[in-house]
Structure formats: C-alpha cells, structure tokens
Amino acid sequence: MDSVTRGLVAGAAGTSALNAVSYLDMAVRGRPASSTPEKSVEKLAEAGGIGLGDDTDKAENRKAGLGPLLGYGTGLGAAMVYGLLARHRRVPRPAAGLALTGLAMLGSNAPLTALGLTDPRQWTFKDWVSDILPHLAYGVVAAGVYEALR
8 A cells, every 4th residue: 555545544534533523522512513614615615716506505505515525635635745754754653643633733724824714823722722632633543544554
C-alpha cells in the first residue's frame, strides 16, 4: 500500500474519530451543531459564482450536505499530506499524532479564517479546548491507523 493510500485510509479513520468526539461533546454539553460548515459552503459558492438553487429549502439542504463533506475533504487531505511527508521515514507515534492534529487544525481553521467566519485570536480558552480535543482524536487515530498500515 503506498503512502497516499495509507494517508487516505488513516484520514478517513481520523475523521470518524473527530466526528465521534464532536457528537459526544454536543450530547454531553447539550450544545448545537456548528453552522460554520454551511456558512463555508455559502461563502465558497458566492465567491465562485455558483448557485445552490432557487428553492430556499433545496439550497439549505445542499449547504447541510456539502458542509460536512468539506470536513471529510480536510481530514482526508491532511492525512494524505502527512503520508507524502512521512513516506520515507518512521515518525514516532506521539509526534505523528501531533503532526496530524496540527495539519487537521490548520486545514480546517485557515480557510475559515480566510473566509472571515472565525478568528482564532478572539477565541476563549473554552473555544480552543472545543477545537483541539476533536482534532487531537483525529491525530491520534489517524497516526495509529497510518502506522498499522505500514
């Protein structure tokens, strides 16, 4: 199995872990789902001159479907990049987990910041913890799966 394929499989597993931790957080704290993925789709569609449909319900449904897909793309992409960078070396699992955590956080937060949907400089400690923990779950699981597939 090549490094890109290992990265994609690891990214899929990591993304599942991130989603599970996020949903668990929602259940424990009783917090709503983030609207940021849908807002991202809306901003990207506007920037690209792409209509999401004339029917308001269909447009909202498309945003609701495409938003999570952006997250899957980020998770797959971050681990694929990791796979390309780490293909010729063995990275200790803790370092790999942190590297994948960082890549996923960068891959999700940099575009959101560029789109004006968030500003990490304004985040509270609680905001940072809410962002880091799911991404850390992603990194740990993705690193473990990547190493297991070697």
